[in-house]
Amino acid sequence: xxxxxxxxxxxxxxxxxxxYVGSVANRVKLQHxxxxxxxxADVQALTTNFEHPENLTQYVRDVAIDNLACGxxxxxxxICVQSxxxxxxxxxxxxxxxxxxxxxxxxxxxxxxxxxxxxxxxIMYGFLGYPVSQAADITSFRANLVPVGEDQxxxxxxxxxxxxxxxxLYEPVLIEPKALVSKVSRLVGxxxxxxxxxxxxxxxxxxxxPEVLEQKxxxxxxxxxxxxxxxxGHPDKCPVYSYQVAFSTESELDQGMxxxxxxxxxxxxxxxxxxxxxxxxxxxxxxxxECKKNLAGTLNRFLSPIRERRKDFEKKQKDVDEILIExxxxxxxxxxxxxxxxxxxxxxxYFRG
Ligand code: ATP
Ligand code: MG
Numbered sequence: 001x002x003x004x005x006x007x008x009x010x011x012x013x014x015x016x017x018x019x020y021v022g023s024v025a026n027r028v029k030l031q032h033x034x035x036x037x038x039x040x041a042d043v044q045a046l047t048t049n050f051e052h053p054e055n056l057t058q059y060v061r062d063v064a065i066d067n068l069a070c071g072x073x074x075x076x077x078x079i080c081v082q083s084x085x086x087x088x089x090x091x092x093x094x095x096x097x098x099x100x101x102x103x104x105x106x107x108x109x110x111x112x113x114x115x116x117x118x119x120x121x122x123i124m125y126g127f128l129g130y131p132v133s134q135a136a137d138i139t140s141f142r143a144n145l146v147p148v149g150e151d152q153x154x155x156x157x158x159x160x161x162x163x164x165x166x167x168x169l170y171e172p173v174l175i176e177p178k179a180l181v182s183k184v185s186r187l188v189g190x191x192x193x194x195x196x197x198x199x200x201x202x203x204x205x206x207x208x209x210p211e212v213l214e215q216k217x218x219x220x221x222x223x224x225x226x227x228x229x230x231x232x233g234h235p236d237k238c239p240v241y242s243y244q245v246a247f248s249t250e251s252e253l254d255q256g257m258x259x260x261x262x263x264x265x266x267x268x269x270x271x272x273x274x275x276x277x278x279x280x281x282x283x284x285x286x287x288x289x290e291c292k293k294n295l296a297g298t299l300n301r302f303l304s305p306i307r308e309r310r311k312d313f314e315k316k317q318k319d320v321d322e323i324l325i326e327x328x329x330x331x332x333x334x335x336x337x338x339x340x341x342x343x344x345x346x347x348x349x350y351f352r353g
Contacts, residue, residue, distance in 0.1 A: 006143030008039030011059035015066035016203035018196035022149025036077035080331035087335035091136035150185035192221035229287035
């Protein structure tokens with residue numbers, strides 16, 4: 001039997017390059033090897049966007065289209081919508097009974113994001129409980145592997161704790177999942193901030209038009225120690241160089257190559273183009289403007305087939321909706337089985353005939 005993958009995105013906007021390197025590339029690469037489920041986490045989008053539910057319909061479709069455009073095959077991978085799977089909400093409630101508030105407040109992802117949003121004492125119950133709801137997502141699919149960016153690793157760790165606690169309190173029916181973190185586990189923002197993030201707005205979207213992408217790249221932060229063209233650069237401190245590492249390789253830039261591309265990053269660093277960029281930056285020969293132009297070209301070449309497929313899917317909205325409806329139906333066959341196991345283990349399976 002194939003092992004299972006569960007991962008997903010919060011529909012808070014279109015997907016960006018950070019999602020791609022952190023999680024989507026691995027989804028596409030592994031979709032045939034693992035039984036793959038992609039959850040569009042619209043309920044979790046509300047943890048920070050509860051005041052703007054009017055955007056959700058569009059964002060759900062955007063995220064679905066982005067995944068499909070990157071090469072997710074709906075025949076192989078099941079794409080489903082969180083709010084349409086009530087079993088996840090049910091598991092969230094059960095898990096919340098034995099998850100302490102202190103452990104949630106200690107979670108480094110929750111701590112960092114609460115600070116970013118300035119929540120303080122007024123933090124919402126749902127936001128604080130995000131790791132519990134994510135534990136419900138993953139365990140409801142009995143997933144083994146979760147491809148995520150580095151920022152999600154502490155949340156996944158909490159899922160593992162919840163699973164261990166459930167299994168020891170009741171019966172060992174839940175699977176303890178593992179995080180799959182890719183080589184480029186955290187893409188910095190165009191502003192040099194630690195993470196490219198929809199909520200910060202420092203992103204290059206997969207759907208950005210070539211001109212928009214070029215403008216964003218030309219405005220990117222670079223190595224602060226390199227002011228004039230002839231100055232020696234410090235590529236390892238430069239956001240532009242980190243994108244070069246993530247995206248400029250000698251391989252073809254189509255989605256079929258993605259997995260190999262990411263896996264071969266350290267080798268490609270010693271290879272042709274990237275090596276040249278690094279050395280000429282270090283020596284001061286390469287100016288930042290030229291380096292950025294080169295990066296914009298690389299990214300536009302990389303995104304070109306994704307944009308093409310995106311356009312096709314945008315014209316076929318009904319088909320995309322159908323993929324989500326059918327995917328959610330298929331997903332619920334699995335989540336219903338899990339809830340049954342959980343209720344039995346918790347001895348709350350009475351009066352159901
Ligand atoms: P938001 O700011 O609204 O939370 P986000 O950009 O963090 O948006 P999510 O939907 O929370 O996006 O994340 C989806 C997946 O993409 C997660 O696995 C996350 O770790 C990964 N991811 C998001 N941003 C990055 C990034 N900059 N680098 C690597 N992985 C990322
Ligand atoms: Mg996030």
